[in-house]
Amino acid sequence: MNTKGKVFKYPDNVDTDVIIPARYLNTPDANELALHCMEDIDTEFVKKVEAGDIMVAGWNFGCGSSREHAPLVIKTCKTGCVIAKSFARIFYRNAINIGLPILECEEAAEEINANDKVEVDFDTGIITNITTGKTYKAQPFPPFIQNIIAKGGLLASLKES
Amino acid sequence: MGMTMTQKILAAHAGLKSVVAGQLISAKLDIVLGNDITTPVAVNEFNKGGFTEVFDKDRVAIVLDHFVPNKDIKAAEQSKTCREFACANCISHFYDVGKMGIEHALLPEQGVVTAGDCIIGADSHTCTYGALGAFSTGVGSTDMAAGMATGTAWFKVPSAIKFNLTGKLNKNCSGKDVILTIIGMIGVDGALYKSMEFVGEGVKALSMDDRLCICNMAIEAGAKNGIFPVDDVTLNYLKGRSEREPVIFEADSDAEYEKVIDIDLSKIVPTVACPHLPENTHPAKELSHIKIDQVVIGSCTNGRMEDMEAAYEILKGKTVADGVRCIIIPATMQIYRECVEKGYITAFIDAGAVVSTPTCGPCLGGYMGILAKGERCIATTNRNFVGRMGHTESEVYLASPHTAAASAITGFIKEAE
Numbered sequence: 080m081n082t083k084g085k086v087f088k089y090p091d092n093v094d095t096d097v098i099i100p101a102r103y104l105n106t107p108d109a110n111e112l113a114l115h116c117m118e119d120i121d122t123e124f125v126k127k128v129e130a131g132d133i134m135v136a137g138w139n140f141g142c143g144s145s146r147e148h149a150p151l152v153i154k155t156c157k158t159g160c161v162i163a164k165s166f167a168r169i170f171y172r173n174a175i176n177i178g179l180p181i182l183e184c185e186e187a188a189e190e191i192n193a194n195d196k197v198e199v200d201f202d203t204g205i206i207t208n209i210t211t212g213k214t215y216k217a218q219p220f221p222p223f224i225q226n227i228i229a230k231g232g233l234l235a236s237l238k239e240s
Numbered sequence: 241m242g243m244t245m246t247q248k249i250l251a252a253h254a255g256l257k258s259v260v261a262g263q264l265i266s267a268k269l270d271i272v273l274g275n276d277i278t279t280p281v282a283v284n285e286f287n288k289g290g291f292t293e294v295f296d297k298d299r300v301a302i303v304l305d306h307f308v309p310n311k312d313i314k315a316a317e318q319s320k321t322c323r324e325f326a327c328a329n330c331i332s333h334f335y336d337v338g339k340m341g342i343e344h345a346l347l348p349e350q351g352v353v354t355a356g357d358c359i360i361g362a363d364s365h366t367c368t369y370g371a372l373g374a375f376s377t378g379v380g381s382t383d384m385a386a387g388m389a390t391g392t393a394w395f396k397v398p399s400a401i402k403f404n405l406t407g408k409l410n411k412n413c414s415g416k417d418v419i420l421t422i423i424g425m426i427g428v429d430g431a432l433y434k435s436m437e438f439v440g441e442g443v444k445a446l447s448m449d450d451r452l453c454i455c456n457m458a459i460e461a462g463a464k465n466g467i468f469p470v471d472d473v474t475l476n477y478l479k480g481r482s483e484r485e486p487v488i489f490e491a492d493s494d495a496e497y498e499k500v501i502d503i504d505l506s507k508i509v510p511t512v513a514c515p516h517l518p519e520n521t522h523p524a525k526e527l528s529h530i531k532i533d534q535v536v537i538g539s540c541t542n543g544r545m546e547d548m549e550a551a552y553e554i555l556k557g558k559t560v561a562d563g564v565r566c567i568i569i570p571a572t573m574q575i576y577r578e579c580v581e582k583g584y585i586t587a588f589i590d591a592g593a594v595v596s597t598p599t600c601g602p603c604l605g606g607y608m609g610i611l612a613k614g615e616r617c618i619a620t621t622n623r624n625f626v627g628r629m630g631h632t633e634s635e636v637y638l639a640s641p642h643t644a645a646a647s648a649i650t651g652f653i654k655e656a657e
Binding site: 092094096097100101102104105106107119120138139142143144145146147148150151165167168169172173176177223232233234235237238 | 264277278280281284285286288289290306307311312314315317318361362363364366378379380381382383385386389390394428429432433459462464517604605606610623625626627628632
C-alpha cells in the first residue's frame with residue numbers, strides 16, 4: 080500500500096478543534112463534515128486537496144478532543160497519509176480504527192516543505208521526497224495494527240474474528 | 241519489577257499477573273461511555289460491524305450532554321439516534337434531559353464508576369474518573385462501538401510520571417490551579433501516552449472535587465490517564481453512592497516511573513492559561529490588564545458543587561461588571577437543584593449572571609455563549625484552542641471558579657481576594 084501527492088504543512092499541536100470545529104458536530108455525516116476540514120487554520124485546504132495528498136505536521140498532531148470525526152474528515156478529503164513528529168494518543172488510535180494511515184517521523188516532518196511532492200510506502204515505512212530526492216524511514220505499523228487496517232478498520236476485524 | 245497503580249488495574253482486567261510498559265493487552269471493561277456527539281458515530285459502526293446487542297446493558301452509559309436541550313434540528317436527530325439505541329438495548333445508564341448532567345460530573349455522582357474500574361469513554365475527558373482510583377481513558381467512537389460489542393478493549397500499557405504532592409492549597413486556590421500549573425510546567429504533550437500518578441502526603445488535603453478536576457485535565461498534558469490513590473476521602477465519597485464494590489489497587493513500592501516531579505501545594509498561586517494552549521500559563525495577578533467580555537463557570541472540569549460554592553461566595557451581594565456576560569452552568573441536575581435550595585441561583589441572578597441547566601454548550605463552542613470576533617472570555621473550562629468557543633479571532637482564558645467569578649465583578653482578569 081502506498082500514497083503519492085503534494086504536501087500541506089502544519090505546525091505543532093494541531094488540535095481536533097481546528098481539524099473539525101465542534102460547531103459543525105451536530106451531524107455525523109462525514110461528507111458534510113469534510114467540507115470544513117482544517118477550516119479554522121487553513122481555509123484553502125478543502126479547495127486544494129486532491130486524492131493521495133499528504134499532511135505533514137509537527138509535535139502532538141490531533142491533540143484535544145476524542146472526536147473520531149477528526150481523522151474521518153481528513154480521510155474523507157482523500158488525504159493519503161499524515162506524517163507528524165508525534166501524534167496525540169486518542170487521535171493515533173482513532174486514525175488506525177477508521178483506517179487513516181499515519182506515520183511518525185521527526186526528520187521527515189522537519190525537512191519536508193509545503194507543496195513538495197512526496198511518496199509513502201506503508202509496508203516499509205519509507206518516505207520519499209520526490210521534490211528533493213531525499214528518503215526517510217519511519218516505523219511501519221506493528222502486525223496487529225496492520226491486521227486492523229488490512230481488514231478495513233477495527234469493527235470489520237472484530238466481525239471476522 | 242513493580243507495577244504502577246495504573247499497570248496493576250490493567251493487569252487485573254487483562255487476567256495477567258503482571259504487565260510492563262509498552263505491552264499490548266486486551267482488557268475487560270467495567271463501563272463503556274458515550275455522549276450525544278460520539279454515540280451516533282459509534283452506533284453506526286456497531287451496526288456496520290453486524291452486532292445486534294451490547295455485551296452488558298448495565299455496563300454501557302450514554303449521556304446526552306453536549307448539545308442538549310437540543311440546540312437545533314440536527315442535534316435533535318443525534319439525540320434521537322442515542323435514545324433509540326438506548327431503548328432498543330435496554331441501556332440502564334441512559335441519561336436524557338431532566339436526568340442528565342455533564343457526563344464526567346454525572347457518572348461519579350451517580351456511583352456508576354468506582355475505584356478499581358477499567359473504563360473507556362468516547363470523550364477525551366473520560367480520564368476524570370482516575371480521581372476515584374480507577375483506570376479511565378478517552379477513546380473514539382469506533383473503540384466505543386467495539387467496547388459495547390465485546391466488553392473489551394486493547395491497550396498499550398503506559399509508563400508513568402509520578403507527581404509527589406506536599407503541603408496544602410492556600411485560600412482561593414483549587415485543583416484547577418494545580419493542574420494548570422502542572423500543564424504549564426510539562427507542556428501539552430508533557431505526558432503523551434503516559435499515566436500521571438498523583439501521590440504524596442499532599443493528596444489527603446485535596447477534596448474529591450479537586451481530584452476530579454485535576455484528573456479531568458490530564459488529557460491536556462497528552463496523558464492516557466490521571467490517577468489518585470484510594471484513601472478516606474475516596475471511600476467517604478463512594479460510600480452509599482457506588483453501585484459496585486470498590487476495589488483498591490496500590491502502586492508497588494518498587495514501581496518504575498519515567499520521572500518524579502515534586503509539587504508543593506502551598507506554593508501554587510491562582511493560575512490562568514492564556515490563548516491558545518493550556519500550557520500557556522501565567523499567575524492571574526500578572527494579567528489584570530486583560531479586559532473580558534464573558535465569563536463561563538461550569539463544564540466537566542469545574543461545574544461541581546465546590547465550584548458553585550466558590551462562585552457564590554465571591555458573587556453574592558456583588559454585581560457583574562457592565563459589558564460582561566456571566567454564564568453559570570451547574571454540571572448536573574442534582575448540583576442544579578442544590579444550588580436552588582441553597583439560594584445560590586437567586587444570588588447569581590441578583591448579581592446579573594445567567595444560569596443554565598447542565599450542558600457542555602459553550603466549552604466546545606456549541607451554543608449557550610459563543611464568542612464574536614475579537615471577544616475575550618475567562619472560563620473554568622478545559623481548552624483554549626483557536627476557535628474553541630466561537631470565532632477564530634476570539635480568545636479563551638482558562639481559570640478556576642474563584643478567579644473567573646472575581647473577574648466577572650471587575651471586568652478584568654483578577655485574582656480572588
